[in-house]
Amino acid sequence: MSSSLSSRLSADRIAGAIFVALAVFAPLIFSEYWVATLLTQMLFLGVVAASLIFLSAYGGMVSLAQVSIYGVAGFALGNLTTNGNTKGLNLGWAEAPAIVVALIIAVIVAFVFGALASRSYGIYFLMITLVFSVIANLFFGQVTSVSGFGGISGIPIPDFLSRTAHPDRLYFVTLGVALLVYATLRYVARTPFGLTLQGIRDDPVRMSSLGYNVALHRTLAFAFAGVIAAIGGILFVWWNAQIAPSTIGLSATIDVLVIAVIGGLYRLEGAWLGALVFVVINNYAQDVDLVADRFHTLIGVVFLVIVLVSPNGLIGLWERITAGPRRALPMDITQERGSAEPTPVG
């Protein structure tokens, strides 16, 4: 048992090291299109998906509101930094204060969302956060003073990161942020805060009896994941230079869920694995006549197959391969967890 566990650990480490090495040397290996477009996109989508997986894996909260928080940060940054020539407030701020304020706004929104949803569990939590996401989308679509239907375009990127300064800089910054996010989430999961969160995931009633403020703790975890999602939103705006309500619509919300589920909802690494698969399928589907216009049908089918065949996603598949035949499968994350309602007797 211990030998298979240690072999899995080392297999994980080797795979992880290979991935990081490939990511670092990607500009030498892949074309500029791959690096600047696909891999950068993969990295920031992974950051957003990681915020969802963090909540799901350590907090038992499958949140569909991550894309709305990502959007709030993106729209806030767009409104703050643009200077004329587009919709929105065009405040023309400098980058640094704009980033800070955008993050703060996004975290406040995340805190409010989290506080409202914090007393709901399981499938209710998923539904409530989905509603938040759709409302945020409609808000930006309707409120023309901050965005309107067409969204904000021409959002400036810091000079240092622009494609003209150096084609790969944005990629490396995104990579650095992604690695930092990964390390931070791993670290937070092991702090007393993260351990308490896992306790709440497993048995909220008991944690409440032990004196923990369960609702507040879940709210704070949600706000913390909101920071991560917001960072993803800022990277997205730099990469895309524009943001529109359709960018954070229901289909984008579901895309991030699909990424997290394809990767595996219970391990952080799954976020980037899922994002890689998503981005690559998206890219190659354009070239295949049969599916070029029907990308979402393809993604829907892939998603359906993954949910039906391997509920733990590709990471679950990987663990099954590296674990050998004897190791017990990890708990099925898609089974309901951490339901606050006491089981009815009789």
Added chain:
Amino acid sequence: MTGFAAYGSLRHVGRAVLLALVVFPVIWVLFIASGTSFGPAIDDPKDFLITLLNGLTAAALYFVVASGFTLIFGLMRVVNMAHGAFFLLGGYIALRTQRNMVGGDVGLGLSSAQVSLAQWVVPALAGVAVVAGIGLIMQQLFLRWNQGQDLRQALITIAISIILADQMLAHYGGVAQDISWPGTFDKFVNLHVAGIQYTLTRLVILGFGLVIGGALWFWLKRTRSGMVIRAGVDDRDMVSAMGINIQLTFAIAFVVGSALAGFGGVIGGSFASLAPGVDANWLLNSLVVVIIGGMGSLGGAAIGSLLLGLTTNFAAAYLPSNYTYYSIIFTFVLLAIVLAVRPLGLYGRPA
């Protein structure tokens, strides 16, 4: 102790804020309403009554759709994320059937004078039947063997909704289209109250809502199969231990729930229009209604529909003209108030 006292006073503040959020809009609509196109209700009762009727008729449509959602959830704990896609599909099937039945060059769309009552009813039944069938297939093929894993079932229905939405975009295009009401419905009636001339179609929708609500109530409370469903909601295992075929009951509930989504789509497609994205809006409406009302409760769906219908219509009509586009915030505020007071919804109870 001081901590408790502070927490207590915080609660009072919270209550006061919630109360103000409920009372102020009422006072605003009745007496102030400055900067709106109508003015306060005491000065302009006619437009107030029209807004009220609009709210009630919208609520009727919300109820038709959300009652199907809540029926499925109540019995099977399945959150059918494809409910919005079912709504849109029902509408599209009816639309195509109607155009085939009427025939000729449709051009930009049919006018109600061309459409007889049968040319609305038959397409409606076709839409309902197809969606009910697809709902049954989805339940039997994908959901039945995953019973009890509610997150996994929700993910499956999300996958189905992605596929359906994309296929509908491929087959029916991205342009908004609408089903034509029959000429018999498409006229104004004099209500003999404050001289209001009101569209008959909206009253028909209200009628559908009331009839469907009454029929569901009768079915669930007064018939044997309805009683089995309610027993299944309370204790699934016991019901099946008593020799009742719970799988058949599940299938019936799923067919009826999907059919209601499809019928909602037919009404919605006649009342407004059908286009990509409409499915997301109707999933939102259904979710908001059942989150407010309480999952799985028919009465909750009725109350939730009323609150949502009135909120959206009054917000759109009684916000100062420059701010009408903020009306979406009121949906959020409504949801926030309910969740702050009752996390399980007004009629919700722990599973």
